[in-house]
Amino acid sequence: MLRRLRPLLFLSPTLLILLSITLFPLVYSLYLASHTVILTNPMLSGWSLTDNLREVFIESPEYWESMLTTLILVVAVVTLEFVLGLMLAYFFFSNFRGRNLIFPFFLMPMMLTPVVVGTIWRFLFNGEFGLIAGLLKAVGVENYSILNQPSTALVGIVIADVWQWTPFMLLLLLAGMRALPRSPFEAAQVDGANAFQIFRDIMLPMMKPIIIIAVLMRTIDAFNRMFDIIYIMTNGGPGRASETLAVMAFRQSFEYFFMHQGAIVALSMLVIITIMVKILNRFIAGRKGA
Amino acid sequence: MASIEVKNLKKKFGEVKVIEDFSLTVKDREFISLLGPSGCGKSTILRIVAGLEELTSGNILIGGKVVTPLEPKDRDIAMVFQNYALYPHKTIFENLAYGLRIRKKSETEITARVKEVASLLQIEQLLERRPAQLSGGQQQRVAMGRAIMREPQAFLFDEPLSNLDAKLRNHMRVEIRQLQQRLGITTLYVTHDQVEAMTMSDRIVVLNQGDIEQIGRPLEIYEKPASLFVANFIGSPAMNLIKVKTDAGNVVLPSGSPVAAGRTLPSGEITLGIRPERIKLSGNKGAQSLPYRITLVEELGSQKIVHGNIEGTDLTVVFPEDTALPGEAAFVDLPLNYLHFFDARSGKRL
Numbered sequence: 001m002l003r004r005l006r007p008l009l010f011l012s013p014t015l016l017i018l019l020s021i022t023l024f025p026l027v028y029s030l031y032l033a034s035h036t037v038i039l040t041n042p043m044l045s046g047w048s049l050t051d052n053l054r055e056v057f058i059e060s061p062e063y064w065e066s067m068l069t070t071l072i073l074v075v076a077v078v079t080l081e082f083v084l085g086l087m088l089a090y091f092f093f094s095n096f097r098g099r100n101l102i103f104p105f106f107l108m109p110m111m112l113t114p115v116v117v118g119t120i121w122r123f124l125f126n127g128e129f130g131l132i133a134g135l136l137k138a139v140g141v142e143n144y145s146i147l148n149q150p151s152t153a154l155v156g157i158v159i160a161d162v163w164q165w166t167p168f169m170l171l172l173l174l175a176g177m178r179a180l181p182r183s184p185f186e187a188a189q190v191d192g193a194n195a196f197q198i199f200r201d202i203m204l205p206m207m208k209p210i211i212i213i214a215v216l217m218r219t220i221d222a223f224n225r226m227f228d229i230i231y232i233m234t235n236g237g238p239g240r241a242s243e244t245l246a247v248m249a250f251r252q253s254f255e256y257f258f259m260h261q262g263a264i265v266a267l268s269m270l271v272i273i274t275i276m277v278k279i280l281n282r283f284i285a286g287r288k289g290a
Numbered sequence: 291m292a293s294i295e296v297k298n299l300k301k302k303f304g305e306v307k308v309i310e311d312f313s314l315t316v317k318d319r320e321f322i323s324l325l326g327p328s329g330c331g332k333s334t335i336l337r338i339v340a341g342l343e344e345l346t347s348g349n350i351l352i353g354g355k356v357v358t359p360l361e362p363k364d365r366d367i368a369m370v371f372q373n374y375a376l377y378p379h380k381t382i383f384e385n386l387a388y389g390l391r392i393r394k395k396s397e398t399e400i401t402a403r404v405k406e407v408a409s410l411l412q413i414e415q416l417l418e419r420r421p422a423q424l425s426g427g428q429q430q431r432v433a434m435g436r437a438i439m440r441e442p443q444a445f446l447f448d449e450p451l452s453n454l455d456a457k458l459r460n461h462m463r464v465e466i467r468q469l470q471q472r473l474g475i476t477t478l479y480v481t482h483d484q485v486e487a488m489t490m491s492d493r494i495v496v497l498n499q500g501d502i503e504q505i506g507r508p509l510e511i512y513e514k515p516a517s518l519f520v521a522n523f524i525g526s527p528a529m530n531l532i533k534v535k536t537d538a539g540n541v542v543l544p545s546g547s548p549v550a551a552g553r554t555l556p557s558g559e560i561t562l563g564i565r566p567e568r569i570k571l572s573g574n575k576g577a578q579s580l581p582y583r584i585t586l587v588e589e590l591g592s593q594k595i596v597h598g599n600i601e602g603t604d605l606t607v608v609f610p611e612d613t614a615l616p617g618e619a620a621f622v623d624l625p626l627n628y629l630h631f632f633d634a635r636s637g638k639r640l
Contacts, residue, residue, distance in 0.1 A: 183375035186342050191389040191436070192363040201388070205379040 032263035039257035048260070056264045062240070062248065063265065070244040073154060074222045077161045082215055084162065085169025090199065092170070093177045110167040114225070118232025121160035122147065125233075150241035153234050157242055160229050161222070169214055176210030177203065216280045224273055245269050292353030292443040293318050294339060294478055299348035301334055301500075308334055309500040312348075316444075321470055321477045323487035326497035327523070332480045333448055335497075339478060340369050340446050353443050368437035369446040373453060374429045376421040382408075382432050383417040389440045407435045410469075427458045434466065438473060445470065447479040451486060459483075463490060484524050488512065496520050514630075518637035521563050521630060527595055527606050530569075533634065534562045541631075545601030547580055552626040555640060556633075563630035567608040570623040571596065573616030582607075582622040587615065 034049040056063050092103060109117065127133050127145030136144050146152040180203065188198045204211075227246035230236060236243035236251060243251065245265055253262025294316040301309040309331045316322045324332040337343040339350055341362035350358050357365045376385050386404045395403075408414045411431045421429055430450060437445055450466070451459045467490045470477050481487050487494045488508045496503040496511065496519070504516035515521035521529045534541040536555045540548040541562055549562070571582065580600045588595040594615065596607040600622065607622065609615060631640040 181373070181375075183371045183373055184377050186340075186362075187369070187371060187375035187377070187436070188388070189342065189362040190340060190367065190369045192392045192440075193388075194363065197392060202377060206377075208379070 029263040029267060032259045033267055035260060037259040037263075039259060052260045052264055056261055062243075063245075063268075065240065066243050066245045066248040066265075069154070069240075069242060070223065070226055070246075073157065073161075073226055073244060074219060076154075076158045077165065077222050078215060078219050080158065080162045081166045081169045081218060082211075084166045085173050085214075088166065088170045089173035089177055092174055106170060107167045109164045110171075112164065114164065114228035115232055117160055117164045118229040121156065121163070121229075122233045125156050147234055148238060150238050153238060153242045157230055157233055160233060164229070165218065165222070169218060172210065172214040172217075173207070176207050176214075179210075180206050212283060213280070216276070216283065220273060220276045220280065223276070224269070292476055293320075293351075294444050294476055295349075295351040295354075296335065296339065297349040297351070299335065299338060299350075300346045301331070301338065301343070302346045307500070312500070312502065314495060314502070314505070316476055316478055318476055319474045321467070321479065321490060321492045323479045323481055323491040323494045324497055325481055325484060325487040325494050325523075327482060330497045331500040332482075332497050336369075336446050336448050336478060336480045340367060341365050342369075366440075366443045367446055368440060368442040368444075369448065370430075370433045370437050370450045372449040374421070374433040376429060376432055376436075378421050381418055381420055382413065382424070385421065385432055386417075386435050386439050389436065393440075403439060407439055410438070411435045426454050427462065430454065430462055431465075434469065438469070438475075443476065445475050445477040445479075447477065447481075449481055450479075451481075452483070459486075466490065484526070488524075496523065498523075514639070515563075516639050518561060518563075518632045521632065525565055527566050527608065529563045529565050529630070530605050531632075532562045532603055532605075533559060535559055543580075543600060544603050547601060549580070549624055549629075550578060550626060551629065551631070555631055559634045560640060561632040561634050561637075563632060564624050564628055566595070566606045568625060568628035569605070569607045570625065571607045571609055571616065572621055572623075573619060575621045576623055579621035579623055582620045583618075584615070584620055 033052060034047060036044045036046060036048045036052070038044055088106060092099060092106075112120075123129075124131050125133075125145050125147045127143045127148060130145065133144060136142075146156045184202055184206070185198055188202045193201065225246070226244040227250065230242055230244060230247050231250070234242045236247040246269065249262045249265040249269070251262075252258045252265060294314075296312060296314045299309055299312040300307075312331075312335060314322070324335060326332050334343060338345045339352075341357070341360060341364075345358065348358075349356060352365055352367065376382075377388065380388065383404055386407060387400045390400045390403060404417070405414070408417055411434060413428065413431050413435060416424060416428060416432070421432070424432065430453075433450070447466070451462055454462060463486055479487075479490065491508055493505060494508055494511050495505050498519050504511055504520045506514075506516075511520060512524055515524060515529075518531065522531065532543065534543055534549075536542075536551070536557050536559075537548065539551055539554065541551050541555070541560070542548050572579075582598050582600055582605065584596055584598040586597040588597070589611075591611065593611050594609040596609050596615070597604070598607070598620070599605060605622065632638065633640055
């Protein structure tokens with residue numbers, strides 16, 4: 001009996017920590033989602049799952065608006081990061097003098113925390129003293145900031161996110177390029193292909209597995225993390241113009257204190273991300289099996 | 291079809307000289323092998339001819355036209371790589387068709403040519419598969435198919451058989467040679483396998499550390515090796531090489547026994563060479579016989595390789611399988627006309 005319990009005994013500190021930081025918040029958010037929990041009105045309480053779901057998904061359009069904002073942002077940043085990352089990877093794939101010297105500079109944005117990145121770009125875009133506003137002033141546009149316009153706030157966020165996360169794509173795609181065997185490229189050269197044809201017909205198709213993994217990983221990450229940069233740069237504004245699901249969950253919980261609504265939004269994100277991770281895992285497992 | 295000319299080729303990798311001064315002409319329709327040990331620069335020469343590697347100085351001409359500054363695609367050559375280098379994501383059909391697609395040939399023309407080449411190489415049933423679904427020999431055939439699709443002026447082969455097992459290698463050797471003869475395409479073939487070079491080539495270029503040791507027809511190289519390196523490199527088992535001293539028309543073995551040289555030789559130390567299959571081993575002592583002590587016999591089925599020594603000097607003999615070996619008291623004769631002599635210092639043939 002003791003022999004059987006002994007492993008459990010050794011594992012128990014880790015298990016306890018893991019359970020308290022993963023399982024407890026999950027259970028607690030399930031509790032929040034299924035009850036009425038409004039911090040400004042603690043007297044209201046009780047089971048209200050169906051009402052809460054109706055409130056979030058059916059009665060107000062906010063959830064779906066935030067979903068759309070999230071999707072627009074995710075598609076925009078992942079597409080741009082992929083295209084730019086691929087171009088940069090191809091650039092760094094070729095041998096040129098000074099490559100190793102300038103490469104680290106291209107990776108730096110990725111090493112900053114999103115809060116710092118958000119702050120840098122908020123200052124750059126600031127309508128009064130920002131660098132970009134200064135340049136605009138020179139051509140006669142006064143006090144303009146794209147972050148202050150509902151129609152352009154997302155563009156500012158996309159720029160900041162692309163600046164930070166393109167290096168991630170660069171790194172993955174460059175590793176993928178370098179891992180490709182050299183001889184098919186040489187065979188294509190002898191076959192008569194020019195540099196563009198080799199890139200399009202040989203390199204890209206051979207990189208397909210790594211491209212899919214890079215895009216999926218970045219999509220999951222972008223969906224998940226569309227919070228910190230936005231919180232710093234616009235806090236979801238102006239109005240709700242840049243309110244993603246993650247920002248909505250935060251604002252519902254900690255600005256309006258509707259904890260149950262915030263929990264439902266967060267849990268809906270959990271479901272979506274779990275599905276995406278499943279797809280990624282299946283893809284990676286499939287590659288291993290192949 | 292066309293000739294390939296390499297003129298005064300020099301190649302350095304950084305400060306390291308790989309090829310000093312290499313010149314060679316492969317005549318129209320000729321099959322030439324570059325043969326040498328690993329790292330002798332043979333693949334580098336081939337890649338320079340293909341345009342995949344830049345040369346430090348010199349000139350490459352294909353069909354009489356200078357191609358040195360041209361890209362591989364503009365040289366009108368085809369190359370078969372050691373690891374086949376098939377496009378892994380394309381079907382065999384598309385692997386074969388790619389060169390023609392780039393040249394914007396019509397679909398009908400491409401299909402007809404792929405079918406023609408596939409039937410020539412007997413790979414018609416593989417056209418819809420991908421390279422990973424093919425065996426090594428099949429992949430090799432496809433690689434050759436891809437090379438002949440465009441009807442290039444010259445073929446370049448970079449150790450194409452070294453990834454195949456021995457049986458398949460023998461088979462593909464014959465196939466490549468037959469194909470080359472049928473199509474009459476000028477061929478430069480790189481190998482480290484002397485059997486491949488001997489059996490396939492019109493001429494062989496033996497390379498050592500970037501320099502040409504000898505150029506000649508296979509039998510010429512076998513019968514009259516120009517240097518100690520060639521003598522040692524060509525032939526299996528390798529030629530017996532014995533350091534000897536000259537003495538008035540004779541050479542003297544380390545043991546002191548004289549052997550008739552049959553010609554005048556410079557005085558001093560030289561190297562005597564004789565191929566194991568040219569030595570006569572018997573139980574009867576002749577006028578010129580030397581006593582031979584057998585130490586080990588390797589049975590190959592078709593022949594025996596006998597290891598032993600003449601009074602302490604090692605000597606390998608190839609002996610027919612169907613003849614009984616002499617016992618303890620064995621004797622060897624070294625026939626005069628099969629003796630080779632090399633300068634001990636320069637290694638050159640005397």
